[in-house]
Structure formats: structure tokens, C-alpha cells
Amino acid sequence: NSTEVAAQEDLEFTLLAHSSAIAFWRPVQQGMEDAAEQLGVSVNFTGPAQMDHGQQVAMIENQISAGVDGIGTTITDPSAYNNIVQEALDEGIPVVAFNADAEGNPRMAYIGQAPDTAGAAMGERIAELVGEGGSIVFLNEDPGHTDLEARTRGAQEVLDEYNISYESIDTTTDLSTAVSTIMDYYSGNPDIDGWFGVSATATEAAGLAVEQLDLAGEVYAGGFDLTPTTLEAIQDGYAQFTMDQHPYLQGYYTVHALYLYHKYAIDPVDIDTGGGIVDQSNVNDVIDLSADGYR
């Protein structure tokens, strides 16, 4: 591998995220920008506004022809990104996956959380809350989104062990519709023990629905990702927990990995950023940091 040590100042990386127009990516971008500033490289953040593999692959293709020095991308499909990543590598452009990964993809490393383990962790937490034999519903804002499906499946496996019954409903990505959907579901299923989002908007809606229905303490809510609405809900006791995957690190380490590859020919290595849970006990520590875009 004959990477030159020189001219790091000119290094330019691009990070691509699926459905890039949502709030989730703000800490990722923050971490990415902080790293870029520290290292003196330039980075772009882009991606299709809504998940679309064809379009994201095309964007990677364009980055290759634009000749960037490194690519970070989310990989949200088992095989759609295999060829294009290989193409980049063949051109000598390092590729690191962040946030979402697929087995068998030739990318050099994955920096992020494993969705099924994160799902399993959430399952454990749910089981703790509702206890053996309860019934809950998963809130999926984007049915067919691999990561969300994987989280759901991870959690379901755990719930099966505890004999907790579950269903999964479509809340849509619209917050207001999502809240209404949950409220309606509750009207039809008043015996439910809790509802849990598998991504940001659905989780926000979970807390808001508890608030609107005035069910704090009767029905549990929780889910994924740190957004102000969710954190406030945890603070106020409408929601119990949210799974943290440290998105800041996903941006930060990805830039570092690409940089170190160029500077010292260090091949990128996998980094697990997952595992954190935010609940009543630590919500006050993170809420301001989240508002500033670090958590």
C-alpha cells in the first residue's frame, strides 16, 4: 500500500447518510466537523433526503468520480452497496461504514452500533418494565427500513423469552399522525402495557401520546435516539428510556479512521459506539449536551 504521507491538508472526505434530512444526524455532523477541524481536513455531509439505495449508490459513484480521498457511508442494505464500495476501493479510495452496516460488504470497517444487539438491549429493558406475560406494541415509522426491522427483530427475540406479546404498527414519519395513531391504537387496545419506538420520530410520539392521554405510570414508553422531545418526556416521566448509540462518535471516528489511513497507513478498524441507555437517572446530564448537538 503506497499511500503518500504528504499533503494531508488537502484531504477531502465525504460522509453519506440515508434519509439525511432528519434530526438524528446532527450529532454525527457535529462529531464529523469537530474531527475535521482538529485534523485540518475538509468533509462534506450528504445523502438522499429519504432512504433510497439507488440514489445513495449514485451519490457514492459521483464521489468516486469527483475524486474524494475517503468515503464514509451508512450501509442499509445487505448487498446493494457491495459493488460500489468495491469500485471505490479499487480506485484507492478508503470506505468506512458508519451507523448501519451489512455483512459481506467489502468496506474497511464499521463504526456504529449493531442494530440487533441494540434491539436486544431494548428488549431487555422492556422486559424489565412490563414483566413476564405483558403486551406491548412497536412503533415503526418506516416499515421496510432494514435497521428498524433489525432492531425490532432483536427486541422481539428477547420478548419471546419473557412471553411478552407484541405487535408492530406503522406510525408514519409525521409526528402528529404518529401521536394520533398511538392514541387510536390505545382506544382499541386499552390493556396494552407499553409502546416503544424503533427510531427517533416514533419515540417522540411515544412520549407525547402518554402525555396527551395522561397515562404516565400506567403505560410505558421508550425507544431510540436522543431528541429534545424524547429527553423532555423522560425528564417529565412520560417516557422511561431511550437507546443511545452515540451518533457523535460515529461522525468523529469515521473522519479519524479515514485520516489515519492516509496519514499513517493504518487500516480502519471496527468501533462499537452503542450500548448507552438514557433514562431518568442520567437524562439531566445529557439534555443540554443533546441540545448543543453532542449527544
Add this chain to the structure above:
Amino acid sequence: MPENIIEFKNITKRFGGTTALDQVSFTAKKGEVTGLIGENGAGKSTLIKICGGVIEPNEGQVFYEGEEIKIESPRMAEKLGISIVHQELPICENMTVAQNIFLGPDIPGGKIFPDKKFMHKRTKELFSRLNIEIPVNKLVSKCSLGQKQMIIIAKSLARDANFVLMDEPTTALSPDEIDVLYDVLQRLTEEGISVLFVSHRLNEVIKVSDRICALKDGKYVGDISKDEATEDKLASMMVGRDVETISKKASVAKEDKILEVKNLNQEKIGLKDISFNLKKGEVLGFAGLQGAGRSELARTLIGNFKLDSGEIYLKGEKVDINSPKKAIEYGIGYLPEDRGNLGLFKKLDVKTNLCIANIDNLSNYYMVNNKKIRETTNKFKDQLDIKLRSISQNIDSLSGGNQQKVLLARWLSLQPEILILDEPTRGIDVGTKNEIRKLIIDLVEKGYSIIMISSEMTELLSIADRILVMSRGHITGEFTREEATEEKIMKAAVQETLL
């Protein structure tokens, strides 16, 4: 061989509450021209549509060439050799003239591709036979109404039909074109082709038909042979009583010029150096062949088309009329000739169609006053004898002539000081034509001034105080009523530009 090309036996057709045809038994003979007359709404178009497979009768039998048959679709009619000129002139404006001529289930050419050369050649042949000068490549949306009518007539002749039905084919044609049509009909009958001909111009009907049948209120009245027919007889057959014709009226025009147009030019549509004036209380007629530019002149006057140069004075004051809205504010109203495209709101009911231009006056502040709307509508319904079931009926379900009356009423209700009427009696029956003439006389007596564009020479001669003749965008003649004759007008109308 059967003697009748088509025979109706006790045909009844109802539309909701309206009985359009009531136990009609009717025949058209082979190789003859059968004339069909009747008041507006009598059921003529309905009868034709049944022959064309557009609508199916509720009761009764149809025999075609002696055999009982149900004509289920226009496709089937086409296969049977029936070819129709519909009253509403259905045409694809987005396509060229030649494409429209050959529009149908079987476009000439191979299995996949059309034969454009053949189509152009045939169209040119047809046009020269009909004396039409329209480029075959022209988009129909750029053609004038008269041209559209000629195209549709040409289209009906383009296929080898046994039976040609024409529903008011002459309403937008000028005398010389009608003469050509006479010749064509003559030739068709010589070739053994049968023709059904509908018109409200009774002299025309007598001239072309071998036999004339009449409908009244959906019932068959009877028939009369060419030799027996006179205009009066026909009129009383269809109206059920004698019809008086309004003779010439005395001029009430004053000397003050209410409208004066100086050196008006409009390059794009070819109006050149037009100057004329209109006096208060005058009926000013405009004659000319189709495509002479009369409609375009009218639409330029009311600001619908922008003029390139020239001045317009109203009561001596120079005005800048840049939109029809402005024209209405200045007291100028325009009844367009193209009913379907420029007049009707086909999704709206009769009363809204009638009152829309006058809606500001029929409202209290911002709210529409339904009572006033109903009163106005009912007033004109009686005055113009508009045949309808309810004033809330959709305008689309009225017969063509009755639609025209509603549009006319739209402008009469507004009472503009200057009223421009473009072919106002298009498709209107004899009885009502007289009513309209009376109305016009009434209006000018009250001091209104009227510009009347008409292709019906007799109408102009009987009612206009002064007649201007246009040819190719120029004014080529001016006659007072006393001087005017058909010959003089025709001569000016075909005159090539002087300069």
C-alpha cells in the same frame, strides 16, 4: 333493394325527466337528401346521435338498409358506413388538420405506421374539391371556427360512407362556402349516397333537400316534398303556428360617434389599418368570408388580443382597453362565436352560466344574491323561450340552440352600452331569431349600440343600419342599408387587398 337507408319505428329517448324523442317514426330515403327541421330542443341532434351510436334509444326499433339493428357505438356506425358532422364540432385541437381528417379506428397506412404522405395528398384533394384553403399541417387550435367546421365536413366526406348526416353544418359558413357544400351534396346523391341535413336556415333546407321532415317537442310532425315546401310552410310546421318575419326597422342612430377606431393594426392575426366608427343607437353589421378577421377584430377591440398600434376612442375620449374586464367596465360586451371554447362553462348550471358576467350586480356586498339570480334567469328564459327543465340544470344537457340563447342572455343581462355580437343567431331557430331581432331593435331604441358580425347575409340586410365588409384583415367596403345588396357585399368580401 330496400328503399330506405334508415327507418325509425316508435323511437323514444328520455334524458332523466326530459323526453327528447317521443314515439318518433321517421325514414330517410336512399340516395336522397332528407332535410330535418325543428325548433331548438326539438330532438334533431338526439335523432342524429342515435344513428351515430352515440346514444341508445329507450324504446323502439331502428332499421338500417332494411335490417333491424342496434347501433351500439360510433365504431359500429363507422363500420356500417355512417358518417356524421356533429353539431358541437368535436375536434382534436392538439392535432393537425390532416391528422383530424383521418382520425378513426383505421388510420391509413401499414399495420403500425401511418402513411403521412397519403394523408396529406388526400386531404389536399378533398380541400380542393371543397374549395378550402387551409394548410394541411396547421394545428387545429390555430384555426378559426369556420375553418373547423369545414374540416369536420371534409372529414365526414373522407371516408367512403353510404349515409352522411350533417347537424347544422352551415352555421359558421359564409354564402360562397355554402354554395360549395350544395355542389358537394349534389354530387354525393349522384353517387347514390344518402344524406340527412339539419339546418335552421329554411331557404337552405329547401334548396338542398328532396324531402323535408319536421320534429316538434320530440314528436314527429310529418314530411313535405321539395316542390311543396316554402319557408313559411316549413316554419309553421316546426313552430306549430304561422311565424311573422320582422321586416326592416327604421334607423334610430344618432350622429354622435360612441366608438371610433383609428388605424388599428394587429400583425400576428393579420388586421391591417382598420378604421371605422359606431354611432349611438346604431346596428353596425360586419360581413365577410370566414377567416376575414372579423372575430379577431372584435377580440382585439375588447382587449382579449393586444393591438400593435392604433387608437380607440369612446365617446371622443381615447381609451386603453387591455382586458375584457376593462372593456366591460367601459360598457362593451362581446358575445363570442365559438360557443364551446369561449362561451360555455360546461360543468356549471344554466343560471350560473347566464349570470356570471353580471355577478357583481347580482350580489349584495360579497355574497351572491340567489333570488336576483333566479329572477334574472327566469326573465330571460321566458323572453328568449329557452327550453329547459330547471334553471339549475347543467348547461351541457341543453340543446345547442338553447345553449346559444343562454349565452346571448348573459350579455343582454349585462346591458352594455356597446354590444358586439359574433354570429349571435348561430344555431337558433326561426321563431327565436325573430325574438332576437326584436330584442336588438328594442335595445337600440333605448340607446344601446350594436356591432353585429354575421355570416348570414339576410340577417345583416334586414337589421343592420350600415354594413362593413372585411377581407383578409382589411375593411374592403362600407354600405348603408339602402345601398347594400348581397352582390355588392360578396364582391367586397372576395376583393383582394387594395394596397
Add this chain to the structure above:
Amino acid sequence: MSDVQSKNNLLKDKSLQIVKRREFGVFLALVLISAFFSFMSGSFLTYRNFINILRQTAELGIMTVGMTMLITSQEFDLSVGSMYALGPVVAGTMVLELGLNIWIAAFLTILIGAVLGMLNGTITLKFGIPSFITTLGTMMLFRGTILMISDGWPVSGLPDSNFYGIFGGRFSFEIFEGRFINIPMQAVWFIIVVILGYIILQKSKFGYKIYATGGNREAAELSGINTVKVKMICFIMTSVTAVFAGFTSLSYLGSVSPTQGQGMELQVIAASVIGGTALFGGSGSIVGAFLGAAIMGVVRNGLSLMGTGAYVQQALIGLIIVSAVIVNVQYSKNE
């Protein structure tokens, strides 16, 4: 006889008239769908759920009123989903960043909404480009702009104000001693907007001009109607209703995300068309729009009550919408 009889006849006539109204087909479809859901879920036919549906339909419904007028004038607006997010994001940002009072911020934002509606109208009418494209463009432009303004982050944590109560709270009144009725303000505003829309489109002279413009633009011009002005006002009304719908959502949820309302444009147009508005202009009714929005709301509500799984839900919504329109059209045909 006669006095009673004629009164009876009159009554008969009146009720017959209602059955003959063109909105009756939509109403019938709504009744059939509701019957289906009452049968499937015991909680459907309750007062509480009825109020829920009204509230949940409010945002879509308010936007449908504006859109119905616009479509009737023969134009489209695909940017309503973005406007629906833009309103509260801009107003919220004004409050948080500039320290404005929410009432003032909301007022200014309504003005901005009107100006953006005018922008849609001006591009469409001045340059003569199809409004489908204009508003597809501004849909993306507005969405990108609010993402930039908000940095992709939800706007929340606004200081308290009676504003939120008035547009998103509940309106309580006592019917008996101690017994209160709670009506969500969103539902109240929905009804108010529907009534206003009804008056404008179906009773005012401006409404007549909308129908004429959409039915046959050239004939309308020749009848002295300034069709550019009519369409422009319809564009503005559509934008303003979308911004207003956004305010009720902000008031109810206390938060607004910049991605809110994506894909809503199709639902709004659908509600309008289900309610009998002709996609190509010239005919539309606000009562129909109301019923169309209600159908959309009832379907979602009913399926959620039944706890339909995520995958099946989409399929069923599609199926039911098509069936509703078939019922409507078949009914109207038989008339």
C-alpha cells in the same frame, strides 16, 4: 287537507334534495366505512372517538379546504406539506431566536405564508408554467430552507402563551352541574375553516369566479373575470391554510419537526378529490372536501383502533380509499 299535506310534501322535498346533493355519495361512503369500523371495533362508535377523529383530521382538513378552492380554479399546490412545516418552524424560530411574542411571530408568519403563496402564483401565472412544477420546485425549496433554518432540529421548548391553548388546547364547558364537555380546539378551528371555506367558495361572488375560472378560463376572461387575480388569491388561501394548520399542530404537540408534513400534499389532494373535486378544475365543494378529509381520518383511526399491523395498514388504506370513491361515483351515476 292540504296545509299539512303540502308541508309534508315540502319536508319530503327537502329530504329528497339532500339525498340528491352531489355530496351525498361521499357521505354514503363515509357512513359505510364507519359502519364497517363500528362492527370491527367496539371503541369506534363512541363520543370520545368521534371527537378524536375530528381533532386528528383537523390539520389535513384545514389544508383540504384551501386546496379545494385552488384545484377548482384549475391549479395545484404540492408545496402545502412544506408550508405546513414552514409555518411553525419559522414562527417558533422567531420566538426562540428573536424573542418575539408568539402572537406577533404567528402573525408575521401568516404574512410570510401569504407572500410564498403569491410566489407560487406569480411564477405559475407570470411565466405560464404548470403549477404542478412550480410547486414541486417550491416544495423542495421550502423544505430545504426550513431544514437550514432549523438545522434539521425540531423546534420545541417555546415559552408558555395562551396562543397554544387557543389553537391546540381544549375548550371545556359545563353542560350539567359538574359535567363538562371537552372539545379540542383543533376540531373547533377545523369547523370554522370549513364554514368560511363554504361561504367563500359556494356562496360568495368570488366563489362563482373561482368556478368560472377553473371551468373555462378563456370564457371567464371574456366574461370580465380577472382570472390571474382569482388564481392568485386561491394560491394565497392555500398557503395560508397550510401555515394555519401547522400552527394548530404546533399548539397541540408543543413541538414541530422540520420534516413534518412530507408526502402530505398527495393526501390533501386525495381528500379533495375523494370529496368530489374535479382534478382538472371547475367543480369542487367544501362540504365534499370536509367529507373527503373525514374519510381519510376515519380510515386511519379505524385501522389503528383495530391494531392493524404496519404492513397491512398501508394496503388497507389504499383499498378503502378506492372503494370509497367507487361508492361515491356509482351513487352519483344512478342519480
Add this chain to the structure above:
Amino acid sequence: MSDVQSKNNLLKDKSLQIVKRREFGVFLALVLISAFFSFMSGSFLTYRNFINILRQTAELGIMTVGMTMLITSQEFDLSVGSMYALGPVVAGTMVLELGLNIWIAAFLTILIGAVLGMLNGTITLKFGIPSFITTLGTMMLFRGTILMISDGWPVSGLPDSNFYGIFGGRFSFEIFEGRFINIPMQAVWFIIVVILGYIILQKSKFGYKIYATGGNREAAELSGINTVKVKMICFIMTSVTAVFAGFTSLSYLGSVSPTQGQGMELQVIAASVIGGTALFGGSGSIVGAFLGAAIMGVVRNGLSLMGTGAYVQQALIGLIIVSAVIVNVQYSKNE
């Protein structure tokens, strides 16, 4: 003189004709946009990027061809985005679950696509409901169905077959010794579909009937054209092109997700309208559709080459699309 001169004149005439074609305005817009991007990014004006754009536009472009014919016949299809996912999901599932050969599976799926297009057509034409609603409904119905079929999971890991090479691979040929040219098959199929579409719509008898049906349905019907059949075939062609576009995507990516193509319907319609198709039927051109799709593709490609952030990108896409259409319309007006 004369022979040379007349030839010159002929040439002049020919080139004038091209400038006067109505598609020239769209072409001009495309050129302006491309000039802008060449200026902004050095990598834009390269052979490699040109090929990339063709490939990246292929799926949208193929669907635009079908849609253009359908819109010209005065109908819409909002279900194309779902059909685009349905094709490969169904074919892939047949391969994985039933062990069918991909060629057979693809053939069967094309048939299914045709049947579903016929379903869209039948509901629309038989019941007389607006195709906007029919296909909004089937859009959701189809999407829900594929989610059920695939259980929300992407379909991938299909056994090797030459199928994927033919529809999504690269076509290489030697121009000099040792120098190869690689053309992505998606681009090749795109061109083939455009040519076929051009022949059907603008050269064939059937094309005449499409224009007539969309221009004035009543007139077409009275002329003896079976407008129901014409529209039905257009519905089928639209569905089939969508399924086919899905196959090229599957072949290129080796995988298909059941959410693929959401929101694509608006883009497809937009490409068609940018290319000059009248939204209300009766006028449309395949060359225009090709250029319209190319504009959409170039804008996306150029912005992504420039590394524009996600938020700004949306806003700019909107802005550029509107500008493109303004250029086109202004140019046509001056003609």
C-alpha cells in the same frame, strides 16, 4: 451556383428546424444547467461522468417514457413508485422461495405488472373514477403488499445468472487494441426504451390515437376510436416500464428493498412535465421526456459532485427545476 448553395440552405433549414422544435427549449435548459455545473465542478464534464449520469437517470427515465404516454392520454399513475419496487421484490421472491429461474420469474412478473396496470385501468375506466385516486390507492395497496411479501426485509442473495449482467452490468467493447469502452447496460436499456417509446408515441398509428384520446376524448370516441382501449394500453405500458426499471435496479444493485421508489411518482411526473408534457393531456413528447429525466439526473449528479449538503441540495433541486421550466417556456413563447 446552386448545388452547394442549395445544400447549404438545406442544412440551414434543417438546423433551423431543430431550433424550432418544441423540445429545443428543454434542451436549452439542459445545456444551461450543464454549463453551470461544469463551471462549478471540474469532474462534471468528463466522459466518465457523462456515462454515470446516463446510468443514474436510467430508472427514472424508463419510467418517464411510460408515464409520458399515459399523461398524454390524459391519465395519471401514482403507483409507479410501488410498481418499481414490486417488480424486483416479486421476481426475487419467486427465485428464492419457489426456486424459479430469474428469467422465468422476470417474465412472470412482467405479466403481473401488466395485469396490475390493467387493474389500474379497469378501476379507472370501468367505474369512471379519477386515475389520480385509483393509483393513489393502488400505490398504497401495492406497497403494503410488497411489505407483506418481503416481511419488510430486502430481497438479496439471489443466485448468479446472466440476467443481472444483461440488465445491470456493463457492456464492454474494444475500440483500440487494449482500450475498452464500458457502457452500463442500464444506460443502454434506457436508450432502447426511449427509442421504442418515441416510435410508439410519435410515429405509430397508436400514438395518433393516444394524442387524440388525450386531446379531446369525446371527439376521439365519436371518430370511432376505442379510447378505453387506448388508455388501458397506456396504463399497462406505464406499469410494465416501472417493473422493467425495477429489474434494471435489481440487476445493478443485486438487491431490492421493499421501500424502494417511495415518492418516485412525483419525480417521474415532474420529469415528464419538464419535458413539455401537458399535465391535462393531449400533448407530450418522448424526446422531451428523455430531456426532462436528464435534467433531473444532471441536477442531482451535479449537486452531489459539488458535495452540497443535504439541506441545501433539496432547496437547490427545487430552484433549478423551476428555472429549467421557465427557460423552456420563455423560449417557446419567443418562438
